[in-house]
Amino acid sequence: MKPRDSNKNQSAAPLSRSAQRALEQAKRKAAVQQKILLILLAIALAVNLLAAFFLYQTLVVEQNRENLQRLTQESVAERAALLEKHLQADALRVEALSANSAWAAQLAADNLDNTAAARAQLAQTLAAQDDRVLNIYLIPTGTATLDREAEFPLRYLELDLIQRAEQGKTPLPELVEINKRWMFQWAKPVTTGADSAPLGSLLITTDAAPLLALFAGGDPSLGETVLQQQFAGSPAQMVRKSGTGNAGPKASGKVANSYLTLDFTPSEQLKLRAEELPTLWLFIVSLIAAASLALCWFLSKVITRATLNTKESAGPSLQETVQASKETKEAAAEEALINPMFQNQDILDIAVIDEDEDILGLNQASGKKTGGAKRHGVDEKDVPAEIFRSYDIRGLVNSQITPQLALLIGQAVGSEAIDQGEHSIVVARDGRTHSDALTQALIKGILRSGCNVINIGVVPTPLMYFATFHFDDTHSGVMVTASHNPKEYNGFKVVINNRALADDSVTELRTRILEQRFHQGLGEETPRAIIPDYIERVFSDVALAGNIHLVVDAGNAVTGLVAPQLFEELGCEVTPLFCEIDGEFPNHNPDPTIEQNLQALIAKVQEVNADIGVAFDGDGDRLVVVTPKGDIIWPDRLLMLYAKDILARNPGADVLFDVKCSRQLNQVISSYGGRPIMWKTGHSPMKAKMEETQALIGGEYSGHIFIKDRWYGFDDGIYAMARLLEIITLRDQSIDAIFASFPQLHATPEIKVNVSDQDKFGLIKKLAESGDFANGAVTTIDGLRVDYTKGWGLVRASNTSPALTLRFEAESPEALQKIQQIFKRELLKVDNKLSIEF
CATH class of the missing domain: 3.40.120.10 (Alpha-D-Glucose-1,6-Bisphosphate, subunit A, domain 3)
Incomplete structure (x- = not known):
């Protein structure tokens, strides 16, 4: 057993010091490389995921969206083309019918038989030649009158068509519903030649059923198709709807030479048709993943080598210490190596780990990136709460409304518009002496938010509203005005996305100002004229x-x-x-x-x-x-x-x-x-x-x-x-x-009772809670309205001035006075300092 023990001891003999150092260095190198590789792999994984998501959105989602949009547009264009072709054929037939010389002959001045009965007989005879024609009116110029009770009634719509035809125009056909049946109304002037004045007009009614049947002939499983008729400035009137769909944004198409439009919303079935296999995306993502793995392995070796070299060059003091120990005596070297300071941790390991953390950014703060120093809020005294009213901002100039506040309001409005997807705002002003200065400050604030300004100058408020519908690049606007208030007042009316700000939306602007929640940017100001367009639009609508x-x-x-x-x-x-x-x-x-x-x-x-x-x-x-x-x-x-x-x-x-x-x-x-x-x-x-x-x-x-x-x-x-x-x-x-x-009953105009802006709403609330109005029916949707058998009274807090507004109406002066006294009594119970002069 002893020889075997001797051999065992010989095989387990300790390595030389140099071999031990080499082994330890290899272990340290492997540990460092493994650590660096894991960090790089984590980074690569995150980068790969972000790249895969971005490429998926670009190559798959966006492509599918474009495919769906293209198929949607093709569907609406195809249906519109069918209706256009049908309507064009009808227009040719109506044109041929209206070109018959018999019409002008009947209305000729020398025709002694130009009576209503003769005109009706001629219209009936010619209408019978075409089974699509349901009725024809032959009307001498200036004789058209309302007749709502006729089988084919003459209403304001028909009178408007006739009037335009008498002016020598050829209006587009209009789709109407008469007795639950859809028809087209065509108006044509009757003339003796191209340059002659119209002798009268034809109102031709044709059957719309074939066109509606053609509309219904599409595949309803592909989406929802809506046929509408829309006149300029009026809401669309739905005529027919086919299918269902909500799988994507709708596409719209116009049926040429008519007021008809089509809206098509795709269904899930059409969406499935639009989807493509993500082959290209998978190929690109696989290449990126393979390349990133190879790069991680290569970088881990490079960084490990650089790190260890740095530590070795920084560690001669330890090596010199060991060498000095060797030269003196072995015991001193052994003592240095087993010193309790180093028993649990290799000095090189500590140095390498610290350096790795510095190189790889592990010692950097991981907190959220800040946007800079916190901005101080605005003093609430400079933004009076009482001027932010239920439906606009309005107050006394200098004491409440200032150019400085106008600038802040501009920043708030511009920021709110941007948050709602708008990037331009129409700005206009009234003729008050201080409106110009306030407008300039307002524009400066809007531009600071990064929102653009379309300056339409001095115009009435309705033209600012009109501009938000008329212009293609914005649906938002601000009007600098105090409306009907005296000259000391001014303010701002705000519209965003064609909706006037009211109630909480107005007060939210104040909150945004106080919290300084503003976008930052550099907008552009562009002047535009709106008055000629407005006059032209009204002129085209009103006759x-x-x-x-x-x-x-x-x-x-x-x-x-x-x-x-x-x-x-x-x-x-x-x-x-x-x-x-x-x-x-x-x-x-x-x-x-x-x-x-x-x-x-x-x-x-x-x-x-x-x-x-x-x-x-x-x-x-x-x-x-x-x-x-x-x-x-x-x-x-x-x-x-x-x-x-x-x-x-x-x-x-x-x-x-x-x-x-x-x-x-x-x-x-x-x-x-x-x-x-x-x-x-x-x-x-x-x-x-x-x-x-x-x-x-x-x-x-x-x-x-x-x-x-x-x-x-x-x-x-x-x-x-x-x-x-x-x-x-x-x-x-x-x-x-x-x-x-x-x-008309006996009534008062609006009666104003002066009350401070701070007190008026509270006073109305107290009145509603404690007022005794006998057997009257109380309505509180706005202030307090009390209806009695023979009249009614109202008191509410004015939203445009520091006052209560009252109004009364009754069947007799006596009843009117009695209702007024009831309101006066109850108001004085709430506040006996009110000055009520009735």
Whole structure:
């Protein structure tokens, strides 16, 4: 056993010192390389994942999206082409029919048999030659009248087509539904030659069923196809819908030479057709992965070598110590190597690990990247809460509204617009003396946010709204104006993505300012003209059937730039009153809801024997009308006439009005087949409710009229007046006679009771909680409205001035006074310091 033990001891003899050092160095090198390799592999994995995701989005997702978009566009284009071909064939047949010389012969001046019966007989005879033709009217120039009860009725739509044909135009066919059957109306002028004036017009009604059948013939499994008819400025009217789909964005196409459009939304089945196998993506990702693995292995060797070399060059002191020990005596060297300091950790290992961490960035802070020093907030005193009202920003210039605040508002609005996907904002201003300075500061703030500015200059607010629909590169705008307030006030009306900011959206701008949540950038300012486009758009929409003499009172405000010119273009005789811009408002404040401000207009209408007079407010989004008798037609009575006109073409439509309007309006709307909806006062909440209900007409007692029929739905006093003139000229009555047919109760104008902005809302809340209004029906959608059997009363906090607004209406003066006294009693219970003068 001893020899075997001897051999064992010999085989297990310790390695030489140099061999041990070489072995230890190899181990350290392997450990360092393994560590570095693992780190590089982790980095490579992260890079590969990011590259794979990016390439997947680019090569797979984006390609599939483009394929789906192409197939969607092809589907709508194919369906539109079929309808265009069919409609073109119908147009040729109608053209051939209207070219028959018998029409002109029948209307010739020397034709003694030109009677209604003879015209009807000729129309019936020629219509029978084509089974697609359902009816023909042959109408001498200027004789078309309303006939809603006929089998093929003549409504305002048909009268408009006939009027355009009589002007020598050839209007596009319009798709109409009569007795639940769809038909096309074609209007053609009847002439004796190319250069002769029309003797009359043809209204040809053709069957639309073949076209609708062609529309329904597509594959419904591929997506949802919607056939609509849309006129400029009016909401689209859905005619037919086929299939279902929600797998991607819709594509739209226009049917040429018509008002028809197609919307196609793809289905999941079409989306599956658009998808491609990700072959290229897999190939590229595999190459990147292989290359990154090879690179990691190579870099691990290079970094390991560099690291160890660095440590070896930094460690001679240890080697010199060992060498010195060797030269003196072995025991000293052994003691140095087994010194307790080094028993648990190799000095080289420590040095290499520290250096690795430095080279590979392991010692760097891993916290989130900061964006710089924290910005200090704005002093709340410089951003008064009370000027951020329910539907705009408005206050006293210098004490509340300053250029410095305007700049901050510009930054906030620009940042909000960018967050909502907009990159340009229309900016306009009214004619107040301080609007220019505020506008310049506002623009500077918007540009600082990185948002661009389209400056349309001094124009009424409706033209700013119009610009957000008319321009292709933006749907947002800011108007610098205080509307009807006195000259000491100014403010800002904000629209983003065609929606006026209201309530929380307005106060959020203040929060954004206080927290300095602004985008940073460098926008560009571009000037553009909008007045000519606006006048052209209204002129193309409104047609007056007769001459009318109109007095326009602009109150020395900004509508004086546009209204007289527009109404003259429409063919009116215009007498301007206070149409020169003067921000001091030397004649009267630009608030037409105050009777005193209308006295000069009434006097001028009577002086020049005009047919009608109109007063606009300071920025042109409100109007009030006066008659030759001197009567004031308040906007709720105007709304009765608008509702009657629009409901005649759109039975069952919603009509919106605010809490200050007459209860008679509710009855008028119902009697003409409409659905009355009462809502909050204010242009922003009214516009939001118009959008929600898809109402075609709405209005406030204060003069805001919102027309969605043939227009855009925003409040526009100028356009509303043009539509009123159109309605009046189609009637053989004076303005006084027209409104005499609408019922009128005893009513007060708006009554203002001064209350501070800080107290007014709290006062209304207390009144609602503690007020005793006997057996009245209380409505609290906006302030407090109480309806009784014989009348009603309202009190609400004004959103545009430091005041309470009251209004009353009743069947008799006695009932009116009684309701007023009830409100006065309850208000004084809440605050006995109120000055209530009734």
